Amino acid sequence: MLNYKKYKRVPVVDLPDRKWPDRQIQKAPVWCSVDLRDGNQALVDPMVVEEKIEFFNLLVKLGFKEIEIGFPSASQIEYDFLRTLVEKNMIPDDVRVQVLTQCRAHLIDKTFEAIEGIKNVIVHIYNSTSTLQRDVVFNMNREEIKQIAIDGTRMVKSHAADFKGNLWLEYSPESFTGTELDYALEVCEAVMDEWKPTKERPIIINLPSTVEMTTPNVYADQIEWMDTHFKNRESIILSVHPHNDRGCAVAAAELSLLAGADRIEGTLFGNGERTGNVDILTIAYNMFSQGINPELNLENVNEIIDVYERCCKMQVPERHPYAGKLVFTAFSGSHQDAINKGIKAMNERHPDTWQVPYLPIDPSDVGRNYEPIVRINSQSGKGGVAFIMDQYYGFKLPKEMHKELADEVQKISEKQGEVAPEQIMSVFRKMYVEAKEPLHFRKIRVEDISDQHDTFDTKVVLTYTDHGETKVIEGFGNGPIDAVKHGLCQQAGYNTRLTMYSEHALTKGSDSQAASYIQLVDAKTGKSAFGVGISSNITRSSVRAIFSALNRLYYGQ
Numbered sequence: 415m416l417n418y419k420k421y422k423r424v425p426v427v428d429l430p431d432r433k434w435p436d437r438q439i440q441k442a443p444v445w446c447s448v449d450l451r452d453g454n455q456a457l458v459d460p461m462v463v464e465e466k467i468e469f470f471n472l473l474v475k476l477g478f479k480e481i482e483i484g485f486p487s488a489s490q491i492e493y494d495f496l497r498t499l500v501e502k503n504m505i506p507d508d509v510r511v512q513v514l515t516q517c518r519a520h521l522i523d524k525t526f527e528a529i530e531g532i533k534n535v536i537v538h539i540y541n542s543t544s545t546l547q548r549d550v551v552f553n554m555n556r557e558e559i560k561q562i563a564i565d566g567t568r569m570v571k572s573h574a575a576d577f578k579g580n581l582w583l584e585y586s587p588e589s590f591t592g593t594e595l596d597y598a599l600e601v602c603e604a605v606m607d608e609w610k611p612t613k614e615r616p617i618i619i620n621l622p623s624t625v626e627m628t629t630p631n632v633y634a635d636q637i638e639w640m641d642t643h644f645k646n647r648e649s650i651i652l653s654v655h656p657h658n659d660r661g662c663a664v665a666a667a668e669l670s671l672l673a674g675a676d677r678i679e680g681t682l683f684g685n686g687e688r689t690g691n692v693d694i695l696t697i698a699y700n701m702f703s704q705g706i707n708p709e710l711n712l713e714n715v716n717e718i719i720d721v722y723e724r725c726c727k728m729q730v731p732e733r734h735p736y737a738g739k740l741v742f743t744a745f746s747g748s749h750q751d752a753i754n755k756g757i758k759a760m761n762e763r764h765p766d767t768w769q770v771p772y773l774p775i776d777p778s779d780v781g782r783n784y785e786p787i788v789r790i791n792s793q794s795g796k797g798g799v800a801f802i803m804d805q806y807y808g809f810k811l812p813k814e815m816h817k818e819l820a821d822e823v824q825k826i827s828e829k830q831g832e833v834a835p836e837q838i839m840s841v842f843r844k845m846y847v848e849a850k851e852p853l854h855f856r857k858i859r860v861e862d863i864s865d866q867h868d869t870f871d872t873k874v875v876l877t878y879t880d881h882g883e884t885k886v887i888e889g890f891g892n893g894p895i896d897a898v899k900h901g902l903c904q905q906a907g908y909n910t911r912l913t914m915y916s917e918h919a920l921t922k923g924s925d926s927q928a929a930s931y932i933q934l935v936d937a938k939t940g941k942s943a944f945g946v947g948i949s950s951n952i953t954r955s956s957v958r959a960i961f962s963a964l965n966r967l968y969y970g971q
């Protein structure tokens with residue numbers, strides 16, 4: 415049995431008048447990508463300079479205005495990358511780059527050496543404040559730990575006096591979620607007392623969920639508590655930095671926005687230590703799906719995946735929100751049916767507002783144009799097969815026909831697994847379009863005889879082969895189809911009723927073709943069959959559909 419007694423609960427926050435549950439997200443926060451630092455430090459093979467440059471350029475293209483580019487005092491690669499950005503003038507003027515350092519003199523000195531020449535920089539210092547780390551890592555009491563933060567701030571301050579560009583300070587009480595709230599507040603305020611931020615030159619106070627330890631509502635309570643207890647709150651940009659140990663980082667980040675956070679640090683696809691940082695893209699796409707401008711350029715998720723996978727040597731999982739290969743695809747019948755009907759209804763009723771069952775966003779909005787929304791396997795139903803026929807090939811099968819074709823496709827999927835659209839099309843062709851024997855329609859002549867006949871106004875002369883033997887018959891009716899049917903009944907003995915007819919121009923493939931669908935019922939036995947005809951001439955496509963139905967009805971095709 416699992417030894418759950420080994421673990422103890424993390425205390426919750428006593429916040430009876432919490433406000434965040436009644437709020438809604440109204441706008442995008444300040445986004446800060448920490449891919450090149452927190453994401454990078456978790457990689458099996460951290461990025462080399464060229465990869466960091468490619469990733470940095472992607473982040474700029476996506477519209478990030480704050481980018482933590484590394485820990486320049488940690489390694490030569492980190493340092494060289496930063497220097498390359500500066501020397502090659504690659505940092506846009508409207509982007510603030512951020513660098514991380516521990517509160518240690520030699521690391522801060524090196525950091526300032528690295529950032530020389532940057533126009534806008536955020537120097538991010540941190541030290542762990544949690545009860546556990548105070549005890550086992552630092553073996554220091556509360557005052558001593560607070561002093562690390564104060565000393566770090568002082569060191570940055572003394573360097574900042576000589577720094578030529580614009581510089582902001584960010585302070586993180588690392589392991590904030592394992593820190594007593596009153597103590598976290600005390601340390602942050604000690605840093606602020608030292609730094610002296612103003613409304614015009616605010617400090618970034620970043621409250622990381624370094625390890626996600628609780629349900630997201632507790633994190634939100636912690637953030638709201640801090641938000642409402644800070645003195646001089648207007649001189650703070652309140653930032654969060656959730657990790658995903660419990661799989662709830664996105665929820666934690668979203669709830670923290672309700673609780674007062676202004677800024678989110680996270681990574682693309684949630685790469686980062688252990689289970690990762692919060693996935694910024696998911697939060698941004700969530701906003702987008704609610705009609706909120708995410709203020710990032712996220713139209714091409716495939717490009718983001720491409721750069722991410724190449725530089726990080728990580729894979730985006732197939733079920734990853736908004737980005738996974740399978741997230742816009744339905745295999746199951748009822749989902750496919752609802753999507754099929756939903757898209758049709760939306761196009762008819764309100765094409766400007768996306769509302770389709772099972773698809774929270776329009777895949778094409780994020781560049782997933784070629785995504786198969788519907789894929790067919792043994793879990794699929796008739797709606798899905800009809801959707802494929804329409805979306806891929808332009809055949810709008812009458813509802814009556816859906817089941818027959820789907821049953822045939824299902825027989826295949828039960829044997830082989832997924833059935834590709836081409837295979838469905840080939841089944842359709844074989845079943846209907848190629849049902850041309852033994853009755854093979856050759857040609858038709860249509861005459862308008864309206865002033866020569868009382869009830870019928872169309873005469874047809876129909877040539878076809880029956881088991882190879884050529885036959886020519888005449889038929890009269892109130893239109894070509896009716897006349898063909900009468901001719902076949904009276905002169906060839908096929909006594910049928912026509913119970914369904916529909917036709918449409920084919921929108922996909924050859925643009926001048928029409929498709930006709932017919933259902934014939936044998937008047938004596940009641941047996942029925944569908945037929946399909948295709949031709950550039952609507953009369954010929956209809957007659958072909960009749961012959962297809964006859965062959966299937968009487969000759970078992």
Ligand SMILES: CC(=O)SCCNC(=O)CCNC(=O)[C@H](O)C(C)(C)COP(=O)(O)OP(=O)(O)OC[C@H]1O[C@@H](n2cnc3c(N)ncnc32)[C@H](O)[C@@H]1OP(=O)(O)O
Pocket residue numbers: 452455485487488489515516517518521540541542551552562588624687
């Ligand atoms: C939650 C986070 O993600 S924080 C960011 C973590 N990222 C990284 O660590 C990646 C880059 N880091 C590195 O390359 C290295 O750790 C370096 C270069 C920064 C420092 O290297 P080293 O000094 O050789 O080793 P190390 O990191 O183990 O140093 C630990 C010492 O720093 C102290 N320390 C750790 N964090 C801090 C801090 N934020 N401020 C001040 N001192 C600190 C520890 O108490 C320990 O002190 P001790 O030597 O007296 O026991």
Ligand SMILES: CC(C)C(=O)C(=O)O
Pocket residue numbers: 452514540586588589620622623624625655657
């Ligand atoms: C440095 C801090 C913000 C960090 O990376 C964390 O707490 O996860």
